[in-house]
Amino acid sequence: MMTTVDNDLLIATLDRLKLTAIRDQLDSLLDEAARSKMTLREALAFLVSREIARRDERRISMSSKLAQFPFVRELDGFDFEAQPSVDRGQIRELATCRWIAHGDTVLFLGPPGTGKTHLAVNLGREAIRQNYNVQFVTAATLVAMLAKAHNDATLDKQLTILSRPKLLIIDELGYLPFEANAAHLFFQLVSRRYEKGSILITSNRSVGEWGSVFGDPVVATAILDRLLHHSTVITIRGDSYRLREKRRSGLLQKAGTTLETNETANQ
8 A cells, every 4th residue: 555755754764864975966866766666675785885984974074074184095096106115005915904803003204295194184084984993193292192191190191192083193203303211102102002003104314213212222223123013014115296297397407507607607
C-alpha cells in the first residue's frame, strides 16, 4: 500500500537524524537514483554513501585547520620529474600511513626549496584522511613553546599535549640553531613520543650535522638514537623550486647581468 510522504516531515526527520547531506540534496539525489533505475537497496546505499562523503569532507577540513598546515598541497601536485632523487613509489608507500600505525619516524633532508615541506603536508593530509590526528609546527615555534612551558613550570602538561597527535610534523629543523637547554627539552619530547606517536621532520641539515644544530653532540646522539630506530630517511637532492622558477622567468639571469655590469663600471 502506497502512502503520500509529507516532504516537510521527511526533511525534519532527516534533520533530526543529522543526515544533513541527504537533506540538503534530497531532490537531486532522488532524481539521480530514479534516472539510474536503482533498486531500493541500491538507492539507500547511494544516499548513505553521499552522507558519509559529506561527513568525511567536513572532518578532513576541520582536522586540517586544527593541524595548522601552512598551506594546502596534494600529493598529485608534487613534481617528481623535477626532483628525480625522490622515489615516487616510496612516497606512495608512506601515503598508506602504515608507518604512522607503527609509531615510526620519517625524515626529509635536503636543501631549501626542494619540496620537503610540500611532501610533509601531503603526508599529513593523507594521515587525516585515514582518521589520524595531526599537528604541524615549525622547529622554532616548537622550541619556543617548550621553553615557555619550562619557564612557567608547565613543561609536563605541554609535553602531554604534544604527545596526543598520532603524527607530529616538525618543519625546518636546523634553519636556526637551538638555544641553551632547548636540545634537552626537544629530547624530552622525542622520548615521550618514542614508539608511541610518529614524528615527521624536515631539515636542511644532514643527521651528521645535528650536533651543531642542537649545540650538544651528546644530546643530539640520544635524539637520533630514538628517531632513527624505526625510521625512513629520505634525502632530496636538486635545485630549489623557487630558484628554478626565477631562472625560467629570467630574473636571476637579469640580476647576474646587472651585477656584472656594475662590477665592470666600477673597475
